[in-house]
Amino acid sequence: MYDTIFIEKLTVFATIGVYDWEQQIKQKLVFDLEMAWNSQRAAAEDNVAYCLNYAEVSQFIIDYVEAKPFLLIETVAYQVAEQLQQRFAIPWLRLKLSKPGAVAQAATVGIVVERGQR
Numbered sequence: 020m021y022d023t024i025f026i027e028k029l030t031v032f033a034t035i036g037v038y039d040w041e042q043q044i045k046q047k048l049v050f051d052l053e054m055a056w057n058s059q060r061a062a063a064e065d066n067v068a069y070c071l072n073y074a075e076v077s078q079f080i081i082d083y084v085e086a087k088p089f090l091l092i093e094t095v096a097y098q099v100a101e102q103l104q105q106r107f108a109i110p111w112l113r114l115k116l117s118k119p120g121a122v123a124q125a126a127t128v129g130i131v132v133e134r135g136q137r
């Protein structure tokens with residue numbers, strides 16, 4: 020039985036973009052995540068060791084995205100989703116990555132990727 024652990028509006032400042040000028044600056048990326056996790060043991064024993072630790076997941080994303088430059092948001096989303104599944108043994112996740120301000124006439128643009136099975 021899976022529950023959903025979520026993280027909303029995690030903000031990371033990244034080197035991201037296909038144009039040369041974008042590789043000279045930092046831009047805001049926003050992550051929204053839903054992750055399947057069986058929280059039964061963590062709840063029964065009231066023990067953080069058995070939960071999907073949203074603080075650790077958040078810090079991993081920040082460190083990973085800040086560590087190197089990217090061109091496409093697709094690359095960031097695919098790599099982060101794969102890393103999260105591997106490192107935290109997450110059976111299913113939905114990751115929404117937004118790049119606010121990328122299109123002047125839009126509030127935000129981005130991509131949603133879903134990986135695994137519940």
Ligand SMILES: Nc1nc2c(c(=O)[nH]1)N=C([C@H](O)[C@@H](O)CO)CN2
Binds near residue numbers: 037041093
């Ligand atoms: N599907 C995508 N389209 C575009 C991307 C992207 O990463 N994925 N990136 C850009 C530019 O970097 C843009 O954000 C600059 O405003 C254009 N289209």
